[in-house]
Amino acid sequence: MLDFxxxxxxxxxxxxxxxxxxxADLYQxxxxxxxxxxxxxxxxxxxDVTFVPVDPNANDTFGKPEEATLAWTLGHVVVHATASSEESAALALVxxxxxxxxxxSRYETPWESVTSIAQVRQRLEESRRMRQAMLDAWPDEPHLDITYSPYPQIGELNAIGRFILGLYHDADHLDQLREIVRQASVARV
Known part of the structure; x- marks a missing residue:
């Protein structure tokens, strides 16, 4: 994995x-x-999928105002992270x-609809397939000279940069996933 x-x-x-x-690196x-x-x-x-963890850092300024301090469930984090990486893959394709x-270019599965671990695993595999399909759609010689800046602090990104921005976002949620699973397993005992 990339070290961000x-x-x-x-x-x-x-x-x-x-x-x-x-x-090829993006597939890997x-x-x-x-x-x-x-x-x-x-x-x-x-x-564990619907377990509500204790999260004193919950602060979602981009979502619904009434959910700004809502602690995210395992299902919520998975659908959010995968949606962000799929958006990055879609924009990288463009x-x-x-x-x-x-x-x-974003669609996020409603987190409330993800209530089983089978759905979490299915969402992860669906996201893998979708991201790889978008890579499959790249031309043989991608236009890596075409750039844009999604956010001023990030600077100009080409297709590869835009794709790894999604992986960066995924990586930012890994510890959150670990903590939710840890708290949920303790709560089950």
């Missing part, structure tokens, strides 16, 4: 991190990320095809 610590510290940009990567990195998520939930049971990015 240099990006977080500001000593490396997403563009610099993306510079040495290929489309996607598989590694989904595999890690599967490892985190390997012992989870249905009750860039790879040589087109400008216009707006967003």
């Amino acid at each position: 610590s240099t990006v977080k510290s500001g000593s490396q940009s997403f563009a610099d991190m993306a510079a040495g990567l290929t489309k 990195l996607t598989n590694e990320m989904i595999d890690v998520m599967h490892e985190i939930v390997v012992d989870a049971v249905d009750a 860039l790879a095809r040589g087109l400008p990015v216009e707006g967003r």
Whole structure:
């Protein structure tokens, strides 16, 4: 998996991190990320998916205002993280095809509908398939010279940079997933 610590510290940009990567690397990195998520939930049971953890840091400023301080369940984190990476993969495909990015390309499965560990595993595998399918749709010679800046603090990204932004977001949620599973397993005892 990519080590995003240099990006977080500001000593490396997403563009610099993306510079040495290929489309083949993106397949491998996607598989590694989904595999890690599967490892985190390997012992989870249905009750863990809807378990509401204690999360003093809950602060979702992008969602519904009434849910801003809601502690996210395992199902919620999985659908959120996968939706973000799928959006990154979709926008990376647009860039790879040589087109400008216009707006967003995001759909998030309603988290309330994910109530079983089978659904969590299915969502992870569906996300793997979707991300890889978007990579399959890249032209043989992607337009890596086409860039855009989704957020000023991130800078200009090409298709590879936009794709790894999704993996960065996934990585940001791994410890949250681990903590939810830990709390849920303790609550089951």
